[in-house]
Amino acid sequence: MTRIGREILQRSLKVACIQIASGPNKAQNITQARKKVLEAAAEGASLVVLPECFNSPYSTAKFREYAEPLSPHPDPNKAPSFAALSQMAQDTGVFLIGGSIPEYDESGKIYNTSAVYSPQGKLLGSHRKMHLFDIDVPGGMCFHESDTLSPGNELTVIDLDGYGKIGLGICYDMRFAEPSTIAARQGAFALIYPSAFNTTTGPLHWELLGRSRAVDNQVYSVLCSQSRVPDSSYPAWGYSMVSDPMGRVVAGTKESDDIIYATLEPDTIKETRQAIPITHQRRHDVYPDIAQLL
Numbered sequence: 001m002t003r004i005g006r007e008i009l010q011r012s013l014k015v016a017c018i019q020i021a022s023g024p025n026k027a028q029n030i031t032q033a034r035k036k037v038l039e040a041a042a043e044g045a046s047l048v049v050l051p052e053c054f055n056s057p058y059s060t061a062k063f064r065e066y067a068e069p070l071s072p073h074p075d076p077n078k079a080p081s082f083a084a085l086s087q088m089a090q091d092t093g094v095f096l097i098g099g100s101i102p103e104y105d106e107s108g109k110i111y112n113t114s115a116v117y118s119p120q121g122k123l124l125g126s127h128r129k130m131h132l133f134d135i136d137v138p139g140g141m142c143f144h145e146s147d148t149l150s151p152g153n154e155l156t157v158i159d160l161d162g163y164g165k166i167g168l169g170i171c172y173d174m175r176f177a178e179p180s181t182i183a184a185r186q187g188a189f190a191l192i193y194p195s196a197f198n199t200t201t202g203p204l205h206w207e208l209l210g211r212s213r214a215v216d217n218q219v220y221s222v223l224c225s226q227s228r229v230p231d232s233s234y235p236a237w238g239y240s241m242v243s244d245p246m247g248r249v250v251a252g253t254k255e256s257d258d259i260i261y262a263t264l265e266p267d268t269i270k271e272t273r274q275a276i277p278i279t280h281q282r283r284h285d286v287y288p289d290i291a292q293l294l
Ligand SMILES: O=C(O)CCC(=O)C(=O)O
Pocket: 052, 132, 133, 170, 171, 172, 173, 175, 195, 196, 197, 198, 201, 202, 205
């Protein structure tokens, strides 16, 4: 039986994307995030998303300095960012996608990690960026996350109790259609990408990718960016946006700090899937295993 909508997203869900810029002071970054999460919750959001690396500069040279260990019960002395996220979720009663934070594990490897907290402040799951942002565009952006980061090796689908499931990726992960398709086939109602795109690739690809992931899978996509700091070493793109399953941008902003809101509706998923029924028109009997084609 094809799942078409209402059972995928069980009820309307107001989501907020907090577009802010991180600076060199970790404590100030956390305080800023907390203030905005409180504001979004006061506006009635039940799911709040922070951007990629909200607690640190987006710089391969800085990730180790800002990294923290991830655990279900974060020690505020060792992991002030993770502890603060858990507390914010608990204090506001929202599901919180904690943007991302450089995380170190017991072997000393560093990951770009997004932690998700329940309205009770419980760690529901986490995603380590799987596809590291290593690009070299002549005359444009050159960035090599793999200089200091290790990739995660797991796809992430998380159940938000009472609403349904989300697929979670981080920024560059959105370029890869396969994880989003898998999340949708596992019943996710939205694909969520804490991000910090840039002014080289942002103009052509940001909105296109956000809308494509939504239309490919007939789900919502939620792209939450850092805001732009002109003349910084990494000018983020901004333009946080929410796309509905038809590819309509239902909330968006420009470069500066902002919070955007959208209400995700079960009927919109259902109606899209009924009108254009690609969900059960796929030809898995014909498609080869693409991993075998390499
Ligand atoms: O894919 C891109 O062009 C940008 C990705 C990015 O900025 C990131 O992964 O942080």
